[in-house]
Amino acid sequence: MNALRYTLLSAGLVVCCGADWLQFRGSDNTGSTGAAKVPATEFQVKTAEQAAKNVLWSSDLPFQGVSSPIIVGDRIYVTGVTGARQDRLHVACYANADGKLLWQRQFWATGRTLCHPTSSVAANTPASDGRRIYAFFSSNDLICLDLDGNLQWYRGLTLEHPAAANDVGMAASPLVVGGAVVVQVESKGDSFATGVDATTGETLWSVPRKADMNWTSPTLFHPPGGEPLVLLQSPDKLTAHNPKTGEQAWSYEGKCAEISSPVSKSDVVLVPVDGITALRAGAGSANWEKLWQEKGLATGSPSAVIHGNQVYVLNRAGVLTAGDMTTGKVLWKLRAKGPYWATPVAVGEYLYLVNQDGTANVVKTGAESGEVVSTTEFGEQMLASPAYSDGALYFRGAKHLWKIGTP
């Protein structure tokens, strides 16, 4: 894989190998792995005997955080914070083979680090284009390292937008697309979205957003035959932008969710507004067409997941609802004990859910019904969405990182 990566790098291509999980909700930003290699569907982690069956390794985390791990080649990258004020920012690299800590870098936060105790200054999941790691924090520090931990550039966006913060904690994850790192920072004090040159860290564009509380992440939208766009969802609207210029392609106005992000597949965008609203916007289109709207698909904090021709949402009460992607029709519901912050991950016919208390529910999904086939207690708080790579799942808890798979 490294040889392939090197060849692609030499050709100047963005590297995304099949086993990579490059950002929040995976490389394609949908929460679906698109993989058939299903990890263990029943696993336990408490005793050594249980762990021996499916825990390939677990590593102690020397910092706290609720961001998801990402996977690039044979390495896993995790962000965290330490310090009484959570003002020491960490980016750490682990070996995928055995979970060994390979290196970590620390930085001093340049922005505000106040945060609700449930969350963390390390709430934003890092992103990668296969060549570099882009770590973003609630303090609006945006850090670029190469895969070996060498600093490439460092931006402190609070220095440019001093009022862009809230004391609950920011959480929007960065999106790297088309040579730009896009971040969305929205709060009552000040709001903006910006695209930063992935190589130099220089500002490519910046657009103001409505000053209001919002935690949604920039989302990839790549309609067939067109250039990729970045979706920015705010409480009052969703806009689609050229990631290199920030130019707005189209806009949809509606009372959008403030925590769960949009998700797209092909030329369809699912927006968490009035349940879910499905929009179609073809390549180069300056507008959108409304396909359907379904109140029964209301999201809670996790974002919707598109997998095959189904969409899955988790509401605040811990009810998992499956809907039809074509019509929006609710197909089935089941209760899976919450509350949930983490967006689920879909692999094959299974959906992996982790709730705030560290309980993982594995749900077997079908056309007409779903069933919880196993429950695992990790025994520690878990707000991060799991990552997937090559038949294994990676769970980040308050204190540990687990790799679950089949030995």
Place this chain on the structure above:
Amino acid sequence: MIRSARLISGTWLCLLAAFACAPAQAADDVSQGIEVLLAVGPEGKGHREAQAAWKTVSTAPAARLPELLAALDTAGPLAANWLRSAVETIADHVPAEEQKNVAGQLEPFVTDAKHVPTARRLAYDVLARFDPTAADRLMPGFLNDPSTELRRESIERLLTQAAASKDEAASKKLQRQAFEAARDLDQIKSLAEKLEKLGEPVDLPSHFGFVMQWKLIGPFDNAGEKGFDVAYPPETEINPAAKYPGKEGKEVGWIDHTTTDKHGVVDLNAALGKSKGAAAYAFAEFRAAKAGPVDIRVGSNNAVKVWINGKLCDSRRVYHAGFEIDQYISRAELSAGENRILVKVCENEQTESWAQDWNFQLRVCDAVGTAVLSADRVAGK
């Protein structure tokens, strides 16, 4: 033969000259690289030059670490992180046989409190990594250090010592010592609870430096959050006897208020009556023992402005986004003797149950967090 000897001799001279010059050249490159890193700024300013400079600086010999660390004394927040990562990268590559020597070079830097706290803590981290005896040797001396990170660890060691002590009086004394030194909120709160359980008196407001006694006036109008920018009379005059038209034309006047909250929180709903879309002012006189800079640290669920001696030192137009001790920190210059503190607290019209608080707290302290108390302060008030 002679010619050969001269050639050899000449070659050696050249080589010697090259060796002599090499460190000097490298030194220049590293020093120049540090200057480039110090010049980075917002918006990606200086990034392209810094990328090349970082490669040079981060591969400098470990003997250059004190120079890199000293550069942190003048570095801005962005440059500090470029330098920090270079220090870590250099430290990662120090061979085991050289680590003790490098630790010896770093110790004078760590113990020199003239350097900025962040640089000393970074130097300490590298030192402790290379010298396992450093913690036992140095940590006790950091109990009252300007670096809150070093101080914090020193306090933790003191608490371990207190827990291990079988002498109750000695343990209590150690915990009192730790409390007096504590500047991190979690340590202060935890130690205050422990001391109170032991029957020890704890004056939390004085430890933090919360201002407890205020004059309050309001409500003034803040419908549509517009009052934040309106200069109501208290912004131009402080006259305790004056009456002004307030919200909806109702007359308002100054009232005396002393908070009894141990964290100095003033509940404006309780003191002035519950009001939405409202603005209030709080005024306090503060007698400083000497002139000089202080931190003004505010917590509030509401939009706030703070003036010291008529000069605006903080302005936060944020509503119901959390409340924390030290939520907003600004610097101000106190005069020796009497000083005037004026706070404006604006409440909006949000209807959610979690958006009903109208409150603030304010403390005066130094940059480390050590309370600066008014000379006429009464203990506990």
